[in-house]
Amino acid sequence: MNKVYIAGIGQTPVSESWDKSLKELAGDAGLMAMNDAGIGYPDALFVGNMMAITANRQAQLATLMADWLGFHHKPAISIETACSSGSAAFRMALMAIASGELESALVIGAEKMTDSPGDEITASLATAADAELEADFGLSFVGLNALLMRRYMYEYSWEHKDFANFSINAHANAVHNPNARFQEPITLESFRKSPMISDPINLMDASPVSDGAAAIVLSAHPIRNGNKNVSVIASSSMTDTLSLQNRKVSTRLTAAESSAKAAYGQAGLSPADIGVFEYHDAFSIMAALSLESAGFCQPGEGPKLAIENKIQFDSDIPVATMGGLKARGHPVGATGIYQLVEATLQLQERAGATQVKRPKYAMTQNIGGSGSNIITHILQAE
Numbered sequence: 001m002n003k004v005y006i007a008g009i010g011q012t013p014v015s016e017s018w019d020k021s022l023k024e025l026a027g028d029a030g031l032m033a034m035n036d037a038g039i040g041y042p043d044a045l046f047v048g049n050m051m052a053i054t055a056n057r058q059a060q061l062a063t064l065m066a067d068w069l070g071f072h073h074k075p076a077i078s079i080e081t082a083c084s085s086g087s088a089a090f091r092m093a094l095m096a097i098a099s100g101e102l103e104s105a106l107v108i109g110a111e112k113m114t115d116s117p118g119d120e121i122t123a124s125l126a127t128a129a130d131a132e133l134e135a136d137f138g139l140s141f142v143g144l145n146a147l148l149m150r151r152y153m154y155e156y157s158w159e160h161k162d163f164a165n166f167s168i169n170a171h172a173n174a175v176h177n178p179n180a181r182f183q184e185p186i187t188l189e190s191f192r193k194s195p196m197i198s199d200p201i202n203l204m205d206a207s208p209v210s211d212g213a214a215a216i217v218l219s220a221h222p223i224r225n226g227n228k229n230v231s232v233i234a235s236s237s238m239t240d241t242l243s244l245q246n247r248k249v250s251t252r253l254t255a256a257e258s259s260a261k262a263a264y265g266q267a268g269l270s271p272a273d274i275g276v277f278e279y280h281d282a283f284s285i286m287a288a289l290s291l292e293s294a295g296f297c298q299p300g301e302g303p304k305l306a307i308e309n310k311i312q313f314d315s316d317i318p319v320a321t322m323g324g325l326k327a328r329g330h331p332v333g334a335t336g337i338y339q340l341v342e343a344t345l346q347l348q349e350r351a352g353a354t355q356v357k358r359p360k361y362a363m364t365q366n367i368g369g370s371g372s373n374i375i376t377h378i379l380q381a382e
Helices: 022-037 052-056 061-069 085-098 118-126 141-156 160-174 188-192 254-267 284-293 302-307 324-328 332-347
Strands: 005-011 045-048 076-079 104-112 196-198 211-219 230-239 276-278 361-368 373-381
Touching (some): 022 211, 045 332, 052 104, 061 076, 076 085, 085 230, 085 332, 085 361, 104 332, 118 141, 160 188, 160 284, 160 324, 211 332, 254 361, 276 332, 284 302, 284 324, 284 361, 324 332, 332 361
Parallel strands (some): 045 076, 045 104
Antiparallel strands (some): 104 211, 230 373, 361 373
């Protein structure tokens, strides 16, 4: 299998982009990544996106982007796995290069959510759930996570305030990220007084609806643009039941556990080796479950790591180092690529004020649905 390197990265600010279309956002990120790589047009284009058809009335997004960017007579493939679509596209490109089918590829994750009314976006997000068993009964995506969080709090005797430090840490890091949606700190008091969305999830537990695009150029060859080389040393995708009710254990992300275990096995590493962990904190309950699933603590102990201040960028387990989904924002189909871009910046020691001290390995874990599709990657600084 060929070694695969991250040759170039690009990202747009996460915001409400009223002056840019989905095509333009994705194109901007793609051009930034290609310019960063400096290798001309890659051999193929992979695009991760969840809701272009429902929110933007646009199918064939990869073909559209190939046309927009000038990728004529090259493969262009659209990939959808709900909120993990970006990582799924990255994994497909990675496997194509590792197998020798391609020498390079451009991967774009893009989402444009704010052009559509809120009820339409809520309905689009609900398509990540089981339509017959969950969505058709009016259960929203935040509602599913609220059920999961309530059960978790009951099982492990946590109170809602015990999850506050996940959001506080994310916002503290986003202050220093010019591409973050929210660049202001929050306090425990503002967390506790935040409006309720779906009990026990309040506004400060949840990531925001956002627009954004991020892109990566993958190559079979090391880069020569002056930055430290970063290679992909593990990639694992696992699934669980789509509906929450059909899981044997509802308070654990067993697919995430399997995905992390497989990735550690491929890389020959353990959780203790990971210098940066970009987790999928779409809701604070997912932050806790991700830490547990990745092996950084035992089941039920995720909030303890946050309470004991062990998740800051200069602490034991640096997470959400540029704001995470909570504060950087969660343009769903783009999120996995944003995670990988941020992990690359950390490994290249270009992360600015929240730079982790000389990390060698970074892990990203992107969650599709309420834990039904998990994709884990481990990157290495060389």
